[in-house]
Amino acid sequence: ETLYALAGMGAVAAAVLGAPISTTLIVFELTGDWQTGIAVMAAVSLSSALASRLVDRSFFLTLLERRNVHLAAGPQAYLLSTRNVASLMRPREGPRAAETDACWDLIEDGVYVDGNATLEAVMPIFEARLVDFIPVVTLSGEGDPPELWGALFHVDALLAYNRMLAEVAAEEHS
Numbered sequence: 001e002t003l004y005a006l007a008g009m010g011a012v013a014a015a016v017l018g019a020p021i022s023t024t025l026i027v028f029e030l031t032g033d034w035q036t037g038i039a040v041m042a043a044v045s046l047s048s049a050l051a052s053r054l055v056d057r058s059f060f061l062t063l064l065e066r067r068n069v070h071l072a073a074g075p076q077a078y079l080l081s082t083r084n085v086a087s088l089m090r091p092r093e094g095p096r097a098a099e100t101d102a103c104w105d106l107i108e109d110g111v112y113v114d115g116n117a118t119l120e121a122v123m124p125i126f127e128a129r130l131v132d133f134i135p136v137v138t139l140s141g142e143g144d145p146p147e148l149w150g151a152l153f154h155v156d157a158l159l160a161y162n163r164m165l166a167e168v169a170a171e172e173h174s
Helices: 002-017 020-031 034-054 059-066 075-082 100-108 119-129 154-172
Strands: 133-138 147-153
Touching: 002 020, 002 034, 002 059, 020 034, 075 119, 075 154, 100 133, 100 147, 119 133, 119 154, 147 154
Parallel strands: none
Antiparallel strands: 133 147
């Protein structure tokens, strides 16, 4: 009975944690019994094979992905979703602002972004449209024209992304 319990617990732990080798070694070290070790290895192998079909990498990373947190892909994937456009845009009346007429031309062409959007949503637009800036607007009700806040320049977005990557690298290597 103990053998089945250890094999079952090892199988579940290995599948949920995504650590089949560690789980097998822990059970073997706890028991010191080869028969138990082989039973756990067989159960862990089956549970890991089944779990790899149901979840990607581990149960916990799958839960994070469902919440739209892309932690497993590394900082380059999730950092863009942490910074919003309004914090990086150049205001409409500020220095080095984009020309208002050019902003309205882009808005009429459908190239604009809401002020609450993140860099994750904006970077593909820069890549697809090859524009120097994207107007930042607030969408009013239907039929009402959008309110122009300013513009997000590609250079500013890239500089912010570069700073965020540098901060993460400095934190990882400190």
